[in-house]
Amino acid sequence: MCGIAGIVDIAGTGRTPERDALARMVGSLRHRGPDERGLYRDQRAGLAHARLSVIDIAAGQQPLANAAETLWIVFNGEIFNHVELRAELEALGHRFRTRSDTEVIVQAFEAWGESAFERMNGQWALALWDSTRKRLLLARDRAGVRPLHICEHRGQVYFASEVKAIFAADPSISRALDPAGIDQTFTFWCSVAPSHVFHAIQELEPGHVRIYEDGTVREHAFWQPRFPESPRREAEFRGTVEEAAAAVRAGLEDATRLRMLRSDVPVGSYLSGGLDSALIAALARRATGRRLHTFSIRFSDAEYDETGYQRLMAGLLESEHHEILVRRTDIAEALPDTIFHTERPILRTAPVPLFLLSRLTRSKGIKVVLTGEGADEVFAGYDLFREGKVRRFWATAPASTLRPRALERLYPYLARSPVAQQAVARQFFGRNLANASRPGFAHEIRWQSTSALKRLFSREMRDALRPVDAVGAFLATLPSEFAQWSALAQDQYIEMRTLLSGYLLSSQGDRMLMAHSVEGRFPFLDKNVVELASTLPPRYKLRALDEKHVLKRAAGGLVPDSIVRRAKQPYRAPDALAFVGAQTPAYVEELLSAKRIADTGIFDAAAVTQLWRKCKDRRDEGQYSNTDNMALVGVLTTQLLDEQFVRQAPSSAMEKVFGVDVDRAAPVYG
Numbered sequence: 001m002c003g004i005a006g007i008v009d010i011a012g013t014g015r016t017p018e019r020d021a022l023a024r025m026v027g028s029l030r031h032r033g034p035d036e037r038g039l040y041r042d043q044r045a046g047l048a049h050a051r052l053s054v055i056d057i058a059a060g061q062q063p064l065a066n067a068a069e070t071l072w073i074v075f076n077g078e079i080f081n082h083v084e085l086r087a088e089l090e091a092l093g094h095r096f097r098t099r100s101d102t103e104v105i106v107q108a109f110e111a112w113g114e115s116a117f118e119r120m121n122g123q124w125a126l127a128l129w130d131s132t133r134k135r136l137l138l139a140r141d142r143a144g145v146r147p148l149h150i151c152e153h154r155g156q157v158y159f160a161s162e163v164k165a166i167f168a169a170d171p172s173i174s175r176a177l178d179p180a181g182i183d184q185t186f187t188f189w190c191s192v193a194p195s196h197v198f199h200a201i202q203e204l205e206p207g208h209v210r211i212y213e214d215g216t217v218r219e220h221a222f223w224q225p226r227f228p229e230s231p232r233r234e235a236e237f238r239g240t241v242e243e244a245a246a247a248v249r250a251g252l253e254d255a256t257r258l259r260m261l262r263s264d265v266p267v268g269s270y271l272s273g274g275l276d277s278a279l280i281a282a283l284a285r286r287a288t289g290r291r292l293h294t295f296s297i298r299f300s301d302a303e304y305d306e307t308g309y310q311r312l313m314a315g316l317l318e319s320e321h322h323e324i325l326v327r328r329t330d331i332a333e334a335l336p337d338t339i340f341h342t343e344r345p346i347l348r349t350a351p352v353p354l355f356l357l358s359r360l361t362r363s364k365g366i367k368v369v370l371t372g373e374g375a376d377e378v379f380a381g382y383d384l385f386r387e388g389k390v391r392r393f394w395a396t397a398p399a400s401t402l403r404p405r406a407l408e409r410l411y412p413y414l415a416r417s418p419v420a421q422q423a424v425a426r427q428f429f430g431r432n433l434a435n436a437s438r439p440g441f442a443h444e445i446r447w448q449s450t451s452a453l454k455r456l457f458s459r460e461m462r463d464a465l466r467p468v469d470a471v472g473a474f475l476a477t478l479p480s481e482f483a484q485w486s487a488l489a490q491d492q493y494i495e496m497r498t499l500l501s502g503y504l505l506s507s508q509g510d511r512m513l514m515a516h517s518v519e520g521r522f523p524f525l526d527k528n529v530v531e532l533a534s535t536l537p538p539r540y541k542l543r544a545l546d547e548k549h550v551l552k553r554a555a556g557g558l559v560p561d562s563i564v565r566r567a568k569q570p571y572r573a574p575d576a577l578a579f580v581g582a583q584t585p586a587y588v589e590e591l592l593s594a595k596r597i598a599d600t601g602i603f604d605a606a607a608v609t610q611l612w613r614k615c616k617d618r619r620d621e622g623q624y625s626n627t628d629n630m631a632l633v634g635v636l637t638t639q640l641l642d643e644q645f646v647r648q649a650p651s652s653a654m655e656k657v658f659g660v661d662v663d664r665a666a667p668v669y670g
Contacts, residue, residue, distance in 0.1 A: 003029030003050040004074040011155030017046030024168040028652035038660030060100035077124030080258040135213040144206030144501030168652035190502030227489035245553035255526030256283040268293035268366040273306025276372025282558040294319040331578040345638040354512040374524035380541040388442025395436035488538040575629035591639035
């Protein structure tokens with residue numbers, strides 16, 4: 001896994017990308033690629049690369065070109081079916097100089113053009129520069145595993161794996177936060193591509209290709225989630241649930257095998273204590289037949305700890321198991337570093353322990369890990385999906401007193417469960433039942449609950465957002481066939497478009513892993529697994545209120561029943577409790593002070609002061625409401641973002657030595 005960056009003169013201004021700017025960009029990405037650096041430059045374009053060597057360590061350096069050296073690529077990711085694609089290309093007469101998947105991309109593009117991306121099974125962000133046609137192509141994988149940020153500034157396009165690299169390139173690029181991006185974060189938990197929380201930055205949407213050529217830009221999706229359409233649902237899987245489970249297991253076996261064996265370095269696996277990571281680790285162990293390195297987070301707070309299940313699975317696998325114990329003080333101390341890497345606010349502290357876990361992983365010599373991320377979106381594992389089903393069932397008879405009792409089966413893992421008090425739960429979940437057939441119905445309550453945090457916004461922020469409707473704008477982008485999908489498919493699609501790529505694969509995934517130069521691989525997001533899962537009847541995934549039903553069947557014999565059948569417990573970490581008490585770090589008080597809040601201008605100083613006082617006063621109770629937890633973390637991390645990126649430019653060392661150094665724009669003396 002790597003970091004990519006570049007500058008291209010798309011407007012023909014005659015401004016050659018500066019070598020020093022490219023050196024600063026790649027220097028700011030050193031954590032993503034500590035092994036090697038590379039640079040290509042001509043009169044119109046500059047590409048830079050920081051490499052984490054995983055495949056073809058000896059000969060996979062970048063930037064890499066075609067045989068004629070007219071098409072250049074920088075690539076962050078892995079193409080897991082590169083061996084099969086190479087065979088197809090060799091049958092067409094192509095010859096290869098390396099074993100790298102990067103060269104396969106270049107030759108695949110020469111052979112098949114933009115349709116090459118439809119053939120690729122992997123995770124990637126890449127840039128292809130055609131020096132003959134003066135054309136820049138940017139592409140990102142289907143699920144949005146790998147990040148790709150873009151800035152159009154003064155006739156040039158800047159792109160990079162991380163925003164800090166773009167800011168390092170040119171100090172004249174605005175680092176101001178974007179009110180609309182912040183508003184999305186306080187609605188969906190993240191900004192939704194192509195939007196970003198920085199005003200000058202866009203994020204390429206997952207599954208999209210953008211092309212700059214002849215002063216124009218065009219963009220299209222080469223892939224997006226698809227589901228069987230009513231009324232006939234001809235594309236739906238026709239086998240039994242047992243046959244579906246067998247197909248799912250076979251698909252996951254193949255996806256895991258590819259991610260274990262298509263690597264020239266050892267691959268480890270995360271164990272959370274739940275079904276998803278346990279199944280992947282079991283399949284990984286079978287794929288290689290060798291002892292596996294596994295990694296887990298323990299919590300000193302019993303409410304969040306899953307040590308027993310983690311150790312049970314590690315013992316079954318006979319893995320070399322590594323643990324990190326995370327305390328509240330660890331979260332408070334590591335939050336600034338975490339936000340430096342997320343480059344966006346977060347409403348929960350869950351990314352912080354993952355930042356600490358990746359540090360442990362790298363310290364044990366492991367560069368690549370498998371995780372169970374994506375299973376909940378693909379196989380319907382979230383309480384949100386169960387909640388939506390209950391509320392739609394209730395909506396068909398809103399006066400019923402029996403139907404809402406199904407709510408009692410939700411959230412068994414929460415100390416302060418929203419269904420603990422029946423009267424309150426019925427009032428809360430019974431809102432807007434008349435909207436049951438409308439897009440976004442299952443998500444509506446969560447979006448509204450999160451949006452309640454906007455009461456903390458300053459008057460200026462509210463004025464700036466007055467014409468903005470984040471939910472309405474997002475729903476307007478839904479595909480035309482959306483209404484023909486099942487209700488569960490609609491809920492899954494929205495979850496994939498928002499939380500999966502914008503938060504889970506970013507703030508909890510790529511950014512926390514790559515902060516310590518660790519590559520994450522996600523078998524549940526394999527192209528073939530996702531497309532198989534999308535064809536399964538809703539009742540196979542959510543059977544009554546049994547989430548991920550078909551996946552549980554597929555795990556039989558590989559994962560202990562005590563893990564398969566345990567009540568769903570999403571990964572969480574202490575939130576507000578991590579920042580109150582005698583050991584509160586000085587930065588917390590400083591950033592939440594009335595003066596600093598007023599200076600930043602996003603939040604109302606009086607409202608934040610009241611929130612902070614309330615959190616400190618209730619410390620001894622040991623619990624906070626969901627709203628107060630999100631509010632405190634959201635305000636604090638937004639303030640950290642302002643401190644680290646707006647008030648001061650993020651520091652960046654200039655790279656001096658490049659393993660690949662092709663500089664066709666340098667003056668020639670002779």
